[in-house]
Structures are given as structure tokens and as C-alpha cells.
Amino acid sequence: MESMVEENGSAVDPLSAGSQSGDAAPAIATSVQSLNRTQQQTHHLVASTSIVQLTLPTSGATQVQSVIQPNQQSVIQTATNIQPVAISKGNVILVSKPNSVIQTAQASLQTLQVVETGSDDSFSDSEESPEQRGGILTRRPSYKKILNDLGGGEITVIPAGTIQIATQGEGVPGLHTLTMSNAATAGGAIVHTLIVNNKTKNLGNTVSDNVPAYTGHGVVVEDAARKRELRLLKNRQAARECRRKKKEYIKCLENRVAILENRNQTLIEELKSLKQLCEPKTD
DNA sequence: ACAAATTGTCGTCATAGTCT
């Protein structure tokens, strides 16, 4: 299956439009500064976005409204219920909900997010002011929570180009397997995800795989040093995961900016033309 | 070419939040 993208008459490959992912700074508060630095090397994030029309031959006259950011990940926003959408370069993305956001970076799929929205406005503002949170400075909601608030489905992206998908609500619990043919690692990657009671468990290597536990008469014996090692190891991994989620969250926000700016521009132009129509003729 | 400044990444700690 091949997709055709038209932008002012010229073909554009939305997947190749993405490139360097903007590496984020340690804190959200400073992320904009950091992104600015990254974008010195790329281009300005939103300034050069453009609308393209994706024509998908096999799905009839279906069109996808997309926002293409040069040197940034692409945003593909579906205008209608079109599923599945297949895109060149070997990535097949099944979109189960309207108004989805699909992020790609370079040739390999890096982030895939399904956002269930009635309209763009349903990007709920998950960042509350301290006042809104009760007037005291408290910890912000977790990225997981924020992203869940943004959309119905939960999709976790694993660094090595693998994708882990969990279904909530109407989803059928069970073992889900997702294979990526062009994962960053050679030969692709397969992730098995076990969903039990709406909770996701990675069936890959776990922390305990790496740290041997000594058992005696069925009782796990661990000295303080071992416990500490285990704790540090877990926390190290947790920190990595947390940073990855933070980057994902920031990308999500960037996409949101791109979509909203694009929409804003459209509305401005619409307003202009309506004004012109309403203007009394002077000659 | 070199030093200083800037930025990114990582490991660790502390602790709020969540789970059992």
C-alpha cells in the first residue's frame, strides 16, 4: 500500500519529514529553553508547519489532515474515521480512533499516540496552577496520568523502537503482541504485553532477572547491601523510564502546539475571507 | 586551538503518590 501526500502539488513523505527528536531538558520548566537549543540545529518548531492532504488509495477518497514539521516529528491528524492507515517505509499504523496523533522520527516509528477527542479542544489542560491544586505546591500529576487524561488508549513506547499497547475500557484483556518490522535494533523487536485486570506487565527482562536472590528454606534472604543494590538498580531504571515519558509528554505538547497553531491560522484565514465577503462593494 | 559557557544525560536521593 502506498500513500500519496500532496503539498502544493509536490509529493511529501510524512515519515521522512521527521528527524531529530528534540531532546528535552531535565525539567518541564526548562524544556522550552532546551528545545530552543535543539531547534537551532533544526528549524523553528511551529513556524514552518504546513497542511498536507494524504490521499489513501485503498481507503477510497479518505483524506487525512496532517501537520508536517520539517526536521521535527510529523503530526498526522485524521479528519474522519479512516482506519486502517498504512504509510510507506514499512510502517503500518492502525488508528482506531478519530483525531489521532501519530509521531514519527526519521524512518523508524518512535512514538505513537492515540488521542480520543471530539475536537481539538478536548486536549484537556492537565497543567493546573498551584492555586488550582489547592494553593500549595504539590507534585504534578504523573506523565502517565496526564497522557491518559489526554486520550482513551494507553500506548507505551519502548526505547529500542518497540511499541507496547494496552487497551482500556472496551479492550479485551489478554496477551497483546506488536511487532515492528523496522525497529532500530536489527531484525525488529517483539514485545509481549500481558494485560491483567487492566494492568500492563512487561514480559521481557525484569529487574529481578538481573539480581540473584538467595533462598533458604523458602525464605528470601537479602542483606542490607543487596537490598540497597536492588533498590538503586530499580530506581535507576525508573529514572530512565521517567525521563523517557517526560520526553514523550513534551513531544505530545509540541504536537498540540503545532495542531493548534495550524488550526488558528486556518481560522484566521477563514475570518479574512468571510470579512471580504461581508464588505460592501465600494465601486 | 583553547577556554568558557551551554546543554544533555545519568545516577542518586528524597519524598509524594499508589498499591496491596
Added chain:
DNA sequence: AGACTATGACGACAATTTGT
């Protein structure tokens, strides 16, 4: 309630950029 997890904050270090 205690164990566990997620995340902000911090410092160390490396890589990159900038000014001279």
C-alpha cells in the same frame, strides 16, 4: 501501614557551541 513506584532536584560528567 508498609512496600513499592514515579518524579523533582541535584551534582557529576561528557559533548557541543561560542567567543577570543
